[in-house]
Every structure is written in C-alpha cells, then in structure tokens.
Amino acid sequence: MNSYTAIRGCFFDFIDDPWKHLGNDRAAARFERDGLLVIEDGIIRDFGPYADLAEKYSGVPLTHIRDRMILPGFIDGHIHFPQTRVLGAHGAQLLDWLQTSIFPEEEKYADRDYAEEAAEHFFNALLAGGTTTCQAFTTSSPVSTEAFFEEAARRQMRVIAGLTGIDKFAPPDTLISADDFYRESKRLIEQYHRCGRNLYAITPRFAVGCTEEMLTYAAQLKREHEDCWINTHISENPTEVRAARTEFPECSDYTAVHEKHGLLGAKFTAGHGIWLSNDEFRRFSQAGAALAFCPMSNLFLGSGLFRLGRALDPEHPVRLALGSDMGAGNAFSLIRVLDEAYKVGLCNNTMLDGSVNPLQQDLAEAERNKLNPYRAFYLATLGGARALYLDDLLGNFQPGKEADFVALDWTAGQQAISWRQSLTTKTGSPATIDEAAELLFGIMALSDDRSVAETWIAGQCAYRKESTDTAREAAYPLPLAAPQETFVNPQHSPASAKL
Amino acid sequence: MNSYTAIRGCFFDFIDDPWKHLGNDRAAARFERDGLLVIEDGIIRDFGPYADLAEKYSGVPLTHIRDRMILPGFIDGHIHFPQTRVLGAHGAQLLDWLQTSIFPEEEKYADRDYAEEAAEHFFNALLAGGTTTCQAFTTSSPVSTEAFFEEAARRQMRVIAGLTGIDKFAPPDTLISADDFYRESKRLIEQYHRCGRNLYAITPRFAVGCTEEMLTYAAQLKREHEDCWINTHISENPTEVRAARTEFPECSDYTAVHEKHGLLGAKFTAGHGIWLSNDEFRRFSQAGAALAFCPMSNLFLGSGLFRLGRALDPEHPVRLALGSDMGAGNAFSLIRVLDEAYKVGLCNNTMLDGSVNPLQQDLAEAERNKLNPYRAFYLATLGGARALYLDDLLGNFQPGKEADFVALDWTAGQQAISWRQSLTTKTGSPATIDEAAELLFGIMALSDDRSVAETWIAGQCAYRKESTDTAREAAYPLPLAAPQETFVNPQHSPASAKL
Numbered sequence: 001m002n003s004y005t006a007i008r009g010c011f012f013d014f015i016d017d018p019w020k021h022l023g024n025d026r027a028a029a030r031f032e033r034d035g036l037l038v039i040e041d042g043i044i045r046d047f048g049p050y051a052d053l054a055e056k057y058s059g060v061p062l063t064h065i066r067d068r069m070i071l072p073g074f075i076d077g078h079i080h081f082p083q084t085r086v087l088g089a090h091g092a093q094l095l096d097w098l099q100t101s102i103f104p105e106e107e108k109y110a111d112r113d114y115a116e117e118a119a120e121h122f123f124n125a126l127l128a129g130g131t132t133t134c135q136a137f138t139t140s141s142p143v144s145t146e147a148f149f150e151e152a153a154r155r156q157m158r159v160i161a162g163l164t165g166i167d168k169f170a171p172p173d174t175l176i177s178a179d180d181f182y183r184e185s186k187r188l189i190e191q192y193h194r195c196g197r198n199l200y201a202i203t204p205r206f207a208v209g210c211t212e213e214m215l216t217y218a219a220q221l222k223r224e225h226e227d228c229w230i231n232t233h234i235s236e237n238p239t240e241v242r243a244a245r246t247e248f249p250e251c252s253d254y255t256a257v258h259e260k261h262g263l264l265g266a267k268f269t270a271g272h273g274i275w276l277s278n279d280e281f282r283r284f285s286q287a288g289a290a291l292a293f294c295p296m297s298n299l300f301l302g303s304g305l306f307r308l309g310r311a312l313d314p315e316h317p318v319r320l321a322l323g324s325d326m327g328a329g330n331a332f333s334l335i336r337v338l339d340e341a342y343k344v345g346l347c348n349n350t351m352l353d354g355s356v357n358p359l360q361q362d363l364a365e366a367e368r369n370k371l372n373p374y375r376a377f378y379l380a381t382l383g384g385a386r387a388l389y390l391d392d393l394l395g396n397f398q399p400g401k402e403a404d405f406v407a408l409d410w411t412a413g414q415q416a417i418s419w420r421q422s423l424t425t426k427t428g429s430p431a432t433i434d435e436a437a438e439l440l441f442g443i444m445a446l447s448d449d450r451s452v453a454e455t456w457i458a459g460q461c462a463y464r465k466e467s468t469d470t471a472r473e474a475a476y477p478l479p480l481a482a483p484q485e486t487f488v489n490p491q492h493s494p495a496s497a498k499l
Numbered sequence: 500m501n502s503y504t505a506i507r508g509c510f511f512d513f514i515d516d517p518w519k520h521l522g523n524d525r526a527a528a529r530f531e532r533d534g535l536l537v538i539e540d541g542i543i544r545d546f547g548p549y550a551d552l553a554e555k556y557s558g559v560p561l562t563h564i565r566d567r568m569i570l571p572g573f574i575d576g577h578i579h580f581p582q583t584r585v586l587g588a589h590g591a592q593l594l595d596w597l598q599t600s601i602f603p604e605e606e607k608y609a610d611r612d613y614a615e616e617a618a619e620h621f622f623n624a625l626l627a628g629g630t631t632t633c634q635a636f637t638t639s640s641p642v643s644t645e646a647f648f649e650e651a652a653r654r655q656m657r658v659i660a661g662l663t664g665i666d667k668f669a670p671p672d673t674l675i676s677a678d679d680f681y682r683e684s685k686r687l688i689e690q691y692h693r694c695g696r697n698l699y700a701i702t703p704r705f706a707v708g709c710t711e712e713m714l715t716y717a718a719q720l721k722r723e724h725e726d727c728w729i730n731t732h733i734s735e736n737p738t739e740v741r742a743a744r745t746e747f748p749e750c751s752d753y754t755a756v757h758e759k760h761g762l763l764g765a766k767f768t769a770g771h772g773i774w775l776s777n778d779e780f781r782r783f784s785q786a787g788a789a790l791a792f793c794p795m796s797n798l799f800l801g802s803g804l805f806r807l808g809r810a811l812d813p814e815h816p817v818r819l820a821l822g823s824d825m826g827a828g829n830a831f832s833l834i835r836v837l838d839e840a841y842k843v844g845l846c847n848n849t850m851l852d853g854s855v856n857p858l859q860q861d862l863a864e865a866e867r868n869k870l871n872p873y874r875a876f877y878l879a880t881l882g883g884a885r886a887l888y889l890d891d892l893l894g895n896f897q898p899g900k901e902a903d904f905v906a907l908d909w910t911a912g913q914q915a916i917s918w919r920q921s922l923t924t925k926t927g928s929p930a931t932i933d934e935a936a937e938l939l940f941g942i943m944a945l946s947d948d949r950s951v952a953e954t955w956i957a958g959q960c961a962y963r964k965e966s967t968d969t970a971r972e973a974a975y976p977l978p979l980a981a982p983q984e985t986f987v988n989p990q991h992s993p994a995s996a997k998l
Contacts, residue, residue: 084915084918085915085918085919085922086919086922087915087919087944087945088919088940088941088944088945089944090871090872090937090940090944091869091871093845093848093849093852121914121915121918124914125913125914125915128913128914129913129914237849237854238849238854238855239852239854242854299798299839299842299843299845299846300841300842300845300944301845302842302844302845302846302847302848302849303849304846304849305846326915330838330944330945331913331945332913332914332915333913339829340798342799343798343799343801344798345801346592346798346799346800346801347798347801347803347804348801349592349801350592350736350737350801350802350803353592353738355736355737355738355741356737370590372589372590373589414624414627414628414830414831414832414947414948415620415623415624415627415628415831415948416583416584416586416620416624416825416831419583419584419620420583420584420585420586420587423584423585438589441587441589442587445586445587445588445589445799445829446586446587446829446830448913448947449913449914
C-alpha cells in the first residue's frame with residue numbers, strides 16, 4: 001500500500017435520494033464523525049470509521065483535517081466558461097442580456113491568450129467555491145473549448161464540455177456554421193473525450209439559436225459518438241419559449257424539438273426548464289434526460305421559479321442537477337445556489353399550500369419543494385452525479401469513485417455565522433447526523449465560498465483557505481484575523497503525518 | 500476650525516429619487532471623483548471637489564481614503580435585533596417559523612446578560628455590513644430594548660427601536676399585556692427617545708399578534724409622544740393576511756386595521772406589504788406612511804414577490820425603505836439585500852411584460868421594477884432616510900447632516916470579482932459617474948459584506964477591514980493574502996495627516 005494516502009476527518013455524504021425518504025430524509029445520508037478515507041492514485045479504496053480502519057491502514061500517510069466537514073466535491077451541471085468576466089451583468093431578461101452583455105464577451109474567446117487567461121480565472125473561482133466537476137458551455141470558437149479542456153487537464157479535474165453551437169440569433173462573430181460545428185466537434189471529441197478526466201458534450205446552445213441543420217448534425221454526432229454527453233438549454237424564459245414555438249411550428253412543445261431530433265435521452269442535460277409543462281416533465285423522466293436547476297440565474301434574469309416539486313413527482317421524477325449558470329447566475333458558489341434554491345422552493349411552497357389560491361393546492365408537491373440540508377447537499381453532490389450519469393465515478397465516498405472532495409468550515413462567512421452555529425454545536429463539532437445537517441443548513445443560509453476551507457482533486461489538495469483561530473471569535477472590540485487563500489500547485493501536498 | 504476633520508476620497512451619493520428621472524437615473528446621483536468631506540463633531544460642514552475646498556480647509560486633519568468609493572451609510576428600515584442568533588433558521592413559512600424558531604429565541608432576551616451579548620454581536624454584524632442606521636424590533640421584554648439602546652449609544656449610532664408589543668398568537672413568555680406594553684413603552688420613551696442618537700418607535704409587532712387593546716394603546720402612545728415613530732408589519736404572507744381579516748372582520752383590508760387605530764401616517768413604517776392591493780398602496784402613499792421592502796426575507800420565507808413597480812406608481816408613490824428583516828432575511832448585509840431586490844424586480848418585470856399573460860402587461864410598471872445601481876443604492880441610503888423621515892439627518896453628504904458613511908472596495912468579494920470589475924475600470928478607479936455606478940452594480944451582484952472596507956459613524960471609523968494589495972490579484976497559483984477585520988474603539992481614530 002505504498003501509493004496509498006488517507007484522510008481522517010468528519011465526513012458527510014449520501015447513499016440515496018432524500019426525496020425517496022419523505023419525513024426521514026436522513027436515511028439517505030451518511031455521517032462519519034471520525035472517519036477515514038483511503039485513496040490510491042486519486043481513487044477511493046476504502047471508507048469507514050477511523051476506529052475500524054486505522055489498524056488496517058497503519059503506515060499509510062495520513063492527513064487529518066480537523067474542525068471541518070468533508071463532503072464530496074460539488075457538481076455544477078450548467079455553467080458558462082466564457083461568461084466568467086461578465087457574471088452578474090446588469091439589466092435585462094434572457095434574450096436582451098445575451099445580445100447586450102454576453103455575445104460580445106464570448107467573441108473574445110476566439111483569442112487563445114484571452115481564453116487561456118479566462119480559464120485560469122474560471123477554474124480558480126470553481127475551486128474557491130468547492131466545485132470539483134462542472135458541465136460547461138464554451139463558445140462557438142474551438143479555441144475556447146481547447147483552452148477549457150487543457151486547463152482542466154492541468155488541474156486533473158473531471159469536467160464535461162463541448163464546442164457550443166449557435167448558427168442564428170446572434171451577431172455574426174458569435175455564430176458557427178452547422179458544417180463547421182459538425183467538423184470541429186468531431187475533431188474535439190477525438191482530441192479530448194476521455195483524455196484524462198475530460199468528457200465531451202455535444203452542445204447545441206439552445207433551439208432558438210440552432211437551425212434544423214445544426215440540430216440534425218448534433219444528432220449525427222451523438223450517433224457517431226454514443227459515449228458523449230449532450231448539453232443544451234430549454235424553456236428558460238417565456239419569450240424564448242414563444243420563439244421556440246415559432247421556429248419549430250411542427251413541434252407541439254419545446255421538448256418535442258429535442259425528441260424530433262433524437263437528442264432527448266440518457267446523458268442529455270438541458271438547463272432551466274422553468275416553463276415546462278407537466279407532460280414535458282414526464283417525457284424527460286421517461287427518457288432518462290436531466291434538467292439543470294439554476295435558481296440563482298433564474299432569479300437574476302427574472303426567468304421565473306422552477307417547479308422543483310413538480311419535477312420531482314415520485315411517479316416520474318426528472319433527474320436534476322444543480323447549476324450555477326454563471327454568468328447569469330451571479331456567483332460561482334453552489335452554496336449560494338443552494339440558498340437561492342431554498343428560496344425558490346419556499347416561494348413555490350406558498351403558491352401550492354392553498355393560501356393564495358385553493359384551486360392550486362397540492363400539499364404533496366408543496367412539500368417536495370422544500371429543501372432541507374439533506375435534499376440540498378444531495379443535489380450538489382450525488383444527485384448531480386446521477387443526473388449527469390457520472391455516479392459511477394463521483395458523488396459520494398464509495399470505494400472505486402474518484403477522490404474529489406471539499407472541507408467546509410461551518411463558522412466561516414458573514415460576521416454573524418459563528419454565534420449562529422454555536423447554537424447547534426456548543427462542543428465545536430457535530431456530534432450527530434442531525435447536528436451535522438443543521439450546520440450544513442447554516443452554511444447554505446449564511447455563507448458562500450467563504451465556507452470552503454479546502455478543495456481536493458483526485459486525492460490532492462488543489463485549494464486551501466488558511467484561517468486562524470481568532471477568525472472564528474468575532475467579539476467587539478477584538479481585532480480579527482481573517483482567512484487567506486492559497487491555490488496549491490498540483491504536486492504540492494499538505495502537511496502530512498503517518499498513522 | 501480646530502475641531503474639524505476632513506475625509507478625502509471618491510464620493511457617490513444621491514440628491515434625488517432616480518425613479519423621478521426615468522431614463523436618466525444618473526441625474527439623481529452625485530459623483531465626486533476626488534472630493535472632500537469636512538466634518539465637525541460628527542456633522543458634515545462642507546462637501547465638494549477637493550480642488551475647490553482644499554485651500555479653505557488647509558490645516559484641518561485629513562484622512563485620505565484611497566481606492567474606495569465612499570457612500571452614505573446604509574439604512575436598514577426593518578430588522579429584528581433578537582433574531583441575531585437564529586438568522587436563516589430552517590424550514591417554514593412565516594407563522595410556523597415564528598412559533599418554531601423565533602419566539603423561543605426571543606424569550607432569552609429577558610435575560611440582561613444574554614441581551615447584552617447579543618447586542619454586541621448585532622452591532623458588530625451591522626457595521627461589518629456597512630449599515631449605520633437601522634429601525635429595529637426588539638422583544639416584548641423591556642430588557643432587550645434597554646440593551647439595544649445602550650449598545651447603540653455606546654457606538655454613537657443613529658437607531659430607531661422600541662419595545663415590541665405582542666399580546667396573542669405566541670407562547671406565554673413571548674407575550675406582554677397591553678397595559679404593560681403601554682406603561683413600559685412610556686417609560687422607555689422617556690428614558691431613551693432623543694437621548695444621544697436614539698429614536699423611539701412605538702412597536703405593535705403585527706396586527707395578528709395584537710389585541711384591539713394593544714393597538715389602541717399604541718395609538719394613545721403616538722398621541723402622547725407625537726415625535727415618536729411607529730413600526731410594525733403588514734401583509735407579509737397570504738395565511739397571515741387571511742388571519743388579519745378574520746381577527747378584524749370590521750376592517751375591509753389589512754391597511755384599514757392601522758387606519759382604524761389612527762396609526763397610518765408620517766413616521767409609520769410597516770415591513771413587507773407583499774399582498775397589499777393597489778388601493779392599499781394608494782392609501783399608504785396619501786398618508787405619507789412607509790413600507791420596508793425586504794426581498795431577502797420575502798424569498799427566504801417564501802412570502803412572495805413585493806410589487807416594487809406598483810408601489811412606485813408615480814401617481815401615488817409609497818415611501819420605501821430597504822429592510823434586511825434579519826433573521827428571516829438570512830444576511831445582515833444590505834448589499835445582499837440589493838442583490839435579492841434586483842432579482843425580485845426582474846421576476847416582476849417578466850410577469851408584467853406580457854410574455855406570460857398579455858392581460859397583465861404593464862410596461863411602465865415592468866420598467867419601474869428594474870433596479871439599476873442608481874435606484875438600488877438610493878434605496879439603501881437617501882431613499883431609506885426619506886422613508887423613515889430621517890432625511891434631515893441622514894442619507895447623503897449635504898452639510899448639516901450626520902457624517903455616517905461607508906468606504907466600499909469594489910474588488911473584494913468572491914474570487915471572480917476582480918477580473919469582472921477590471922472590465923469597467925482598467926485604470927483602477929472610476930473616472931465617471933457611469934463607471935462608478937457600474938462598479939456599484941458589480942458590488943451588489945457579486946459581493947456582500949466583504950466589499951465593506953470601512954464603516955464610519957459620526958465622523959469616526961467604527962469598523963475597518965484591512966486588506967493587502969495581493970488580496971486583489973488572485974492569479975493561480977499565487978498565494979493570496981486576504982482581508983482582516985478590526986472593530987475600532989469609539990475613540991480610536993485612523994491614521995491621519997494634515998492637509
């Protein structure tokens with residue numbers, strides 16, 4: 001076991017979908033107050049209570065991560081690499097926002113230097129937010145896709161991305177012809193798919209921006225490269241939905257556009273789905289297709305409130321990933337996305353409890369809309385992995401999976417968080433799974449990227465925010481020391497000790 | 500001019516309401532790229548371009564605040580002091596949330612030690628968020644009101660608060676009898692109102708929690724102490740609205756309850772108002788009464804989307820303050836509140852543009868819902884001061900007003916913010932009012948309390964977050980130094996120089 005390393009600490013992950021355990025959500029989670037994670041070459045080889053495993057792995061180099069909760073790395077199912085610099089751009093709903101703020105910026109990514117600089121910023125921001133895997137849109141320029149995959153490979157990160165096809169509804173320099181999209185996608189698939197941890201998604205941007213020919217090529221690419229993913233958008237904004245109906249008059253709804261072209265199925269993800277009908281949710285479910293729920297973006301662009309509880313109808317649940325949808329989502333942090341997801345769920349809950357309109361009462365759906373910490377962090381980890389068909393590789397601490405994880409500091413964040421969290425754990429660390437979950441809720445309600453103390457990729461620390469003890473004791477008029485951030489070089493490993 | 504001090508820096512404030520300058524919102528704002536603020540004993544004595552004033556005030560001790568934008572201190576029109584430790588509590592809409600999470604915590608504030616500890620946490624968190632004035636609810640125990648005013652006085656802060664009356668709909672220990680409410684309010688008014696910078700608000704918590712007798716006493720207190728404020732809640736949640744109708748069957752709507760008791764008028768503020776009718780908005784406007792718009796709370800409890808554009812109908816605009824409504828609002832930072840206000844406004848915009856339902860199209864109202872940086876920071880400063888009838892004292896840098904202000908670092912916040920802001924200002928500081936506004940939008944979209952570098956109260960620095968240059972240059976794999984926080988003792992003044 002010479003190539004083994006081990007992590008000791010307090011672990012929290014999921015073994016099932018909490019929505020399948022209504023009223024007993026904790027049954028879907030797993031808490032190891034003092035656990036051991038054993039890793040070989042980036043792969044988890046063993047996981048369990050430290051007391052049970054310590055003897056078996058004596059001699060293995062050990063890193064003890066104290067005073068943190070260790071969770072599987074966060075999975076962002078929908079993010080736009082070339083919007084890194086314009087995230088949170090002011091002023092408009094989807095279609096105007098694209099034309100005014102987004103397309104002009106994305107055009108810059110045809111320049112390799114710019115794309116490479118952006119890739120550094122992008123992955124730094126991902127890691128600082130605790131996101132270890134994302135499914136990303138690039139641009140219509142192959143250069144941006146290359147820069148993306150090359151930076152991901154340098155950081156050994158598991159990512160999904162692909163050349164982003166749009167051949168109408170954008171300025172000329174944003175467009176790519178359907179022919180070029182097909183040819184370049186094919187070249188990029190051959191160059192990057194399954195190269196290291198890179199995975200390729202055939203990426204028609206959204207139906208309103210794609211001709212019939214572009215969508216047909218996308219389907220052809222999928223037939224020729226069945227192992228690839230497909231990534232797109234659907235039903236984000238009411239005006240966009242109407243445009244899709246106008247552009248595809250032969251299709252009965254937006255989902256039918258993807259069905260017609262043979263795209264809807266396993267390993268297909270569409271962002272948003274706010275305005276999908278109940279029937280469309282059913283067809284997504286039956287096809288094994290996924291939606292990326294992007295509440296921060298949906299609020300930021302005023303797109304609407306995703307019907308979370310309806311999408312999770314137990315009769316035909318849709319696979320759901322969380323998406324930051326950065327730059328329409330105005331933060332990289334999936335912790336901030338969880339905060340907004342909670343809010344969208346509560347707003348839906350009110351609309352469905354009968355207090356506004358008794359005709360719309362559906363108490364079961366209302367309840368499914370409510371995120372608790374189990375449901376929330378499931379979506380950010382194992383749920384996202386399942387939606388993206390990555391759960392053979394990622395999502396929890398099962399042996400055989402890849403060792404990507406985050407160490408969360410439940411006292412970091414806004415000024416008030418330490419005193420708040422001290423209500424839950426006076427001893428300084430969670431004693432039970434319910435205490436751990438309550439601290440996690442405190443993180444998603446009160447914090448953001450600040451709670452991410454460390455982010456590990458394939459068994460190595462890729463990001464660390466140093467903090468001092470005094471940072472946690474914010475009492476007037478004491479001076480406060482505050483966190484520092486370090487991006488760790490891939491080969492740099494943290495202070496270690498032998499078991 | 501021996502008692503004078505001066506601040507040199509880049510200033511941004513408001514002289515009018517941006518909604519009165521549709522399409523030219525900047526006309527309501529004022530930008531001094533290199534300005535001088537002259538202060539005597541906490542009061543602004545002069546303000547203008549540094550070049551114009553420097554000679555006149557030569558010899559006055561000067562603090563030069565570099566690389567920051569200085570704005571009037573933020574005004575929080577609706578916040579709950581005794582919810583400091585339970586902010587962002589999990590799981591329910593308003594009425595259940597009160598019973599489960601809030602009332603049990605508030606009962607602790609009858610204990611003076613606990614209330615005093617809480618007051619330290621509360622004001623630390625306010626200052627770290629850049630809030631210099633708040634209108635706060637306390638509890639039904641006079642102890643909490645005393646602890647609040649005493650800590651505010653120690654920090655020389657301009658605050659409004661009052662004993663919070665509730666005599667039904669709560670556990671016994673949360674209640675106060677109407678008689679005791681009247682007697683204790685009267686005592687506290689005499690003890691604290693206009694004592695230093697403390698102001699008193701007669702505070703019937705919300706109609707559903709108040710008997711007829713309690714509301715009658717509130718009106719009597721207002722008659723006997725006309726100079727006092729009134730602070731309450733209205734129409735936050737649909738179930739609460741129905742309860743108000745049941746409890747006051749003789750009133751045609753929720754607003755009529757306050758009209759009936761003679762409470763609605765100048766210096767009256769009610770939090771929320773989500774479910775108010777158009778007619779109720781009109782009556783608020785005519786009475787000169789204010790609403791506190793609390794978008795973060797309204798989303799967190801799923802209460803609904805405040806109809807911002809309707810409340811601001813130019814025919815009968817309602818006075819609006821922003822409120823964090825911490826703890827239902829899950830952050831102290833009004834910057835975070837602005838982010839949520841923007842999102843609520845954009846969601847309203849979509850519902851009113853005709854794309855969802857042509858019958859609901861109202862393009863003028865849709866447009867009024869959209870926050871830009873001018874509208875947003877107006878609400879957080881001068882708008883709030885006007886709503887609370889404090890604009891003779893606060894809200895901008897007019898001579899004669901009190902010198903409470905914040906210095907904002909537009910590059911502090913999430914990892915991605917520096918590169919984002921560099922799109923607006925490549926020279927490192929804003930050159931025009933539009934650049935300044937665009938940086939402010941970057942702050943509200945991407946940041947939070949982290950952008951508050953310094954908070955000044957009555958001409959003295961009360962909070963400072965130290966940052967190093969390297970904190971602004973977040974390039975992989977450079978190590979990052981990060982901010983430190985310091986709460987400055989009231990008598991401690993920052994490093995100064997002579998002009």
